[in-house]
Amino acid sequence: MQRFELFLKKIIQRKMIKMMAPREPLSDTESMSLILSKEDEKSLPLRILQALTQEEKLSLLSGTEEFCIPGVERIGLKPVWTSDATMGLRGWKKRVTDFPATIAMAASFDSDLIKKVGKTIGEECRALGIGILLGPGVNIARVPTGGRNFEYCGEDPYLAGTMAASYIQGLQSEGIISTVKHYACNNSEYDRHKCNSVVDERTLRELYLPAFKKAIEAGAWGLMTSYNPVNGTYCSEHPYLIGEILRGEWGFEGLVISDWDSLYSTQKAVRYGVDLEMPGPKWFAPDALKKELEAGTISMADIDAKLIHIFSAYEKAGLFTRPMVDPKATVGTLEHAEVALELARESVVLLKNQDSLLPLKKRKEMVLCVGGRNSFQVPAGGGSSMIQVLEKSVNLAQRLLDEKVEVILLPTHWWRQARYRERVKSCDAVVFSTGFDNIYESESYDRQWALSKEEITEIHKVASLNDNLVVILHGGGDMETSSWISGAKAVLHAFYLGSSTSQALADILFGRCNPSGKLPFSMARSFSHYRSVASYVQDYDKIGISRIKGGQGDPAKRTVWDMPYTEELLVGYRLFDTQALEVAFPFGHGLSFTSFSYESLQVIKRGDGTVAVSLIVTNTGKIEGQETVQLYVHEEHPVVFRPEQELKQFEKINLAIGQSKEVSFLLTEEAFSHYDVVTRQFVRGEGGFELRLGSSSRDIRLRMMI
Structure with a gap:
């Protein structure tokens, strides 16, 4: 890195650290005491909505104090605090547990451990009075140099979705709202406010959306949109991504929160986009909302729908009934540090x-x-x-x-x-x-x-x-x-x-x-081996102040430009394995101080269309160790292009010296399907399928056709 570039990055980091200076922990140990009329309406979110004036409703759609969602004192609705995220709680003058980065969580391939991590962080949220955690992140590592790849789960959507689901279940078991992020296609930090991700429908569905879908299926109560436009529309106001897919196909009824300063309009964002503008009122400022209401471009029904989403998430998390700061919850303990060390x-x-x-x-x-x-x-x-x-x-x-x-x-x-x-x-x-x-x-x-x-x-x-x-x-x-x-x-x-x-x-x-x-x-052995870099910028590692700040949240400053995802499905091992490119180290690779054997593969096709897979794994070395068995699916003679193989399940096991364990998987129709752009749905491939089990994408130990 040139000295000037390094100097500039140091200045940026100092400013970020100063801007995100820790604040005093909250001290409110009382729960909300909502003052609501006794009506027949059983839905608590609807009762709260009915108790609010129009002015109060409009005041609740944007943040305050950088990380807080305001309340309404008149009816006992307290403010709810958010916090960054995923690796621990950033920004508090309190000893917190800092965990390994999300990419390291993914490298553990241990979904049970990640659930424990999420639960531990959830307890620390309760101890500090935080109701919403701004994570986890699941964007795919399309290019290896993405500035936030460490905040995500790597290059595979199944792995990312599985890790996120475990984290969310652990976190939300403590009554903390997760906000899976950044929806969608935020795969580079280079000019993230003006870089339009141009992605074809099949690639979007098979690579960039599945982890979000899995997070929603796991019960996520919140979601955060990304800075970038996708196919010409900013994600904070995207009718297709939010309205048709998230709300429609996936049936998501929770909170959709903006990334900080990522709105570009009032009307479109109200009608098609986020429920909540952070960190403060700009496009969702009460005056801006009133102007659109008077013009008839938005309605109070639009506003009410957003508030229902917010209150529904609060209710699921128990934020209306539990203490804002839980005096029984602990933070920064030795027990929590042990969980971090285990990870x-x-x-x-x-x-x-x-x-x-x-x-x-x-x-x-x-x-x-x-x-x-x-x-x-x-x-x-x-x-x-x-x-x-x-x-x-x-x-x-x-x-x-x-x-x-x-x-x-x-x-x-x-x-x-x-x-x-x-x-x-x-x-x-x-x-x-x-x-x-x-x-x-x-x-x-x-x-x-x-x-x-x-x-x-x-x-x-x-x-x-x-x-x-x-x-x-x-x-x-x-x-x-x-x-x-x-x-x-x-x-x-x-x-x-x-x-x-x-x-x-x-x-x-x-x-x-x-x-x-x-x-x-x-x-990879060479940066040029990544097909995605062909449509990537040449000066990807250079700093541009105008790119970092210029035009953020302002459609009038600088112009949006396209980054076409011309590699389509050929990202990561899907590329290298399909084209048989030699790599430095393959996806799923990781050595041990011991060794493992794989044998006795059995596959049973069931009447309901599922496929049961089992094998025996033995520790053949001289010390105890853990192995991650990875199951890849390869379609023979597909009628449409398919990558050589795709990860569909994995299991991490611990084995003593000489110990053997049976590892079992159950594959559903999803494992054999691809997205059909004509019927606009996932369909099972027509070819035969080979099941491949191994220790990495290039270390396949057992195979069987079905």
Whole structure:
């Protein structure tokens, strides 16, 4: 990255952190005492609606104090607070638990654990008086350099939907409204306010909407729209996405909230779009609404419908009856930190382990050299999801100093000093932590593909002196590895793990924990191998202040331009597996310190059209470990184009040494269907299908035709 670009990004991050400065926690431990007339109407949302004046109704459709939804004191309707999101609660002067990033959650492939994470965050919401959490995010990693890929679940819609569903169920079990986001096709941060995602119907239905649909089916009470237009219409006022699909086909009756400053009209947004404008009144300001009401372009029925959506979500979450701040709920506890650490340990992906370098075998007089920028900080993605911890977390370098081995910390340009060159040459192993952080990777802009030239140079310097090099990558997705990876015997992808970073990594480095994460995205050998980058911008990693702020929420400033999704369905492994392109690491890849065998595949076609699949998985190695069994479906001789294979189910299991377990799946019609643009519905393919079970998309162990 050029120095000016880096300088500019640092300024942007400082401003973001200042703008999102933590506020004092709420203190209201009383529940709402609604003052409503005793009428025959049984619906609480309708009773509240009937008690409101027109002025009061109009005042409830936009936020206040940046993150608050106003109330009406006259009838006892209290304000409801929202909070960023997903990895923990950002923006409060309280010790909260910061969890690994959403992409790391996806890498765990552990839906039960993610449900526990959601429940834990839900309890912390109750402790702080938060009623609505602004997450989780499920947008697909269309390009590997998307600035918010770390906030999402990777490149596969089934995985993203499954992880989001588990998170939502856990969160909402605590009475907290989730808002699955960003609906829809917010797949890049480059000029997100003026970039029109041009997507064909089949691609939209098969890649970019399924995770949202699965979240709604899981019971999500809220949804957040995205900044960008889709096929020429801003998502905050999209009659097709919101009216026809979300409200119509999916039957969603909950809250639709705008992303911050993402409305571009009053009339269209009222008639076709969001229920609530955040962070404050602009297009939904009472005067603007009155003007449209007087002109007859909107009606009070439109306003009432939005309020019913808001109140219905409140009612489902129990916000009318429970204390706003729950004095019995806890936040930032050791028990919560253990959940975060468990997730961090399960998320790390062991990409490479030549000669079984890992785990490192401790011995008397062992010497480790530790270098790389991310060894000396706890890296995180930037923007609205970044947790500002009150207590500084222990970084990897500090943690390794406590491992009862001799640790040499390598300074910048260490190779210029003979004593450091000698220590690197003679030590038992070098641990080098690199990748990205909140400066490089953040909302508002996309990131670079390759590591910095300085750190690539440093990797080569280490490799020329010592064969036992362990490289740890941090980032929200794929990044370039081909130029340096031959010099590293072991490579870990650690995403962004929050305050648990150093402990989880130390546990894996020394074998106290067996890595079990799997890549939720592919890692390509070349950036150009992604078909999606053909219609991507050339200066994707360059900062433009006008792109970041100019025209946000203002249709008169700057013009909308098109980003065509010309790759259609060929995103991630759907591309690489279909075209048999060699990759650095395939989707679903992740090594272990043990080994697993797959056998005894059985497939039974049932009369109701479902297909029952079972197999036996055995731990054939020398230590306990976890394996994620992945089931892909391939259609033989399809009448329309189909990707080579698609993930349809997965299951993560824990196995002791020598232990075997039966893993079972039940496939419904959905697993064999594609979207038909003529009939405008999903239909089962006419060809035969091969079921493929394996440890990654390229490590298929068992196959059977049905």
